[in-house]
Amino acid sequence: MLNCKHATMLMSQGMDKKLGMMQKMGLRFHLMMCSGCRNFNKQMEFLRQGCRKFTQQDSM
8 A cells, every 4th residue: 555655746746647557546545545645636636727727818
């Protein structure tokens, strides 16, 4: 099982590139068990969506 440090590293890497199948499975399992990392993942996704909206508005 992943620890939180490794899980957050994989979440960050997953924003930039595709994770391998074993990495995805390990991360999913960790997220099922760890509410802190689930919250971190939600926050990262919120920021990513906000950045996308900002760059879309900026290009108009």
